[in-house]
Amino acid sequence: MTEEREFNSASFYQFLAEKKLMAARCRNCGVLYLPPHPICTKCHGPDMEWVESKGKGKLAAFTVIAVGPSFTLDEGYSRENPYLVGIVELDEGPKVSGRIHGIDPGKPEDIKVGTPLTIEFMEPEEGKKCYLTFNTL
């Protein structure tokens, strides 16, 4: 069933809070966008539909962040307690930025590009934003 929601970030994050990773697909040329785009940047067609991603993919690039933005300090991260973010290439094709769990940020030399990952949905909390998170299989 096709969802009738606007192709914007509010819808994307609403879906995420509902534990669905949703992509926008161009009905004209079939290109898949995740994050969703309202207009196909390949054929410039405006006719998009929502499709659910399986949320499986592999690590394409990563970094362990020792000096984070203010909100990660509030989350308890620091130079002594760094966190891992990465770019994940989904099996369906698109790449997305996300937080990576299940891999030791203390040993970045051992982290391998290509590591298989699966989406891990955050529990929505009052006053806290959901963002994309992945974990090892």
Place this chain on the structure above:
Amino acid sequence: MSRRAPKLARGVALVGAGMSKFGAFADKTSRDLFVEAFNAMAKSVDKGMDTGDIEALYVGNFSSDLFEGQGHVAPIMADWVGLVPKPATRIEDACAASGVALREGIIAIASGLYDIVLVSGTEKMTNLPTERVTDTLAAASDAVYEASCGFTFPALYAAIATAYMAKYGATVEHFMKVGIKNHNNGALNPKAQFNKSIRDLMNARIEKAKQKGEPVPQWNDELDFLKDPKANPVVAWPMRLFDCSPITDGAACLLLVAEDMAKSFSNNPLYIVGTGQGSDHALHEREDLTTIGAARTAARTAFEMAGVIPDDIQIAEVHDCFTIAELVATEDIGFFKPGEGYKAAEEGITARNGAKPINTSGGLKSKGHPVGASGAGQVVEIWAQMRGEAGPRQVPGKDIRLALTHNVGATGGTCTVHIFQRR
């Protein structure tokens, strides 16, 4: 639709270039730095200039709004050097702000609207604590889909670095060697924020430890020093402190005139024979994470306009906001094949006495990176090198006729490339 070959409707020349000292200056605002750069620029015009003849100002600035609580900077800069009521325009394209300001100045003259234009960049970053600077710089990424999960500006380049390492076999040592090279150049640049080589910095630490009677660190060479997490902590692995450009205050000014007027200002003007600009997706949406499409587009356009090829360029200032960025830049411009940049750097080809000197100023790494001023600052180095005025860091044994600047906004959403000729 076929693409028209890029060309300017009339030629544009650079007849003056100057910069403030780059560094951390608690008592200076961006307008003070701008005036300092303006005065240095005016002094560099061989036959002198009259401020009243300047017809317009284009000033690059990323975020005075957040850095110093000052929006709408262009008319203030214009006022402080006596340009009011001339049109003054601010351009914000993250760290490419003044590269784009330069291009807009060129386009304005080429169009015939103006004959004499002042181009500048200014940024005052050191008022804020590091975490607030981190937040502000992260605003140049995609706030909705990149920064939201915790990506920072260094982290995005660190991600490029891990993709580059995985694809081409580069190691952290290759990145460190770029930093060592650029600090060696910056040590010869009196206006650089870090006017010291890595070896100087290392020896200073050893001296300090000895004086304080603390255990003396056992570093055999610069690489030893850079691998020590106490001396060179990780910011976003594999980017450590000495892989990152510093937080900097600074400004730079350039005077552009219509080509046919150049000789009435300068004995030795530089002609801008190529200008290119491109855009790119957020990092995660790029097909290849080891290259910046905007840079390829900008370089291709500039080379096509100039009618030259990468091999013809004798020196270049490229956007080394991080050490990995310099390697990617030298490949995107076409100096080296994809995946060959780190090998060329290791072989010394990009050193000041190498075949293709890159960042003789010290680069953003050592000279400093006042983000909105960096693109114009690069041109100040090219101006000095091409006119043989770079003093102890003058590139040896080269009559420099063609040089290039490459200025990137954030992780490559924007890039400008300019090619300069001395006739």
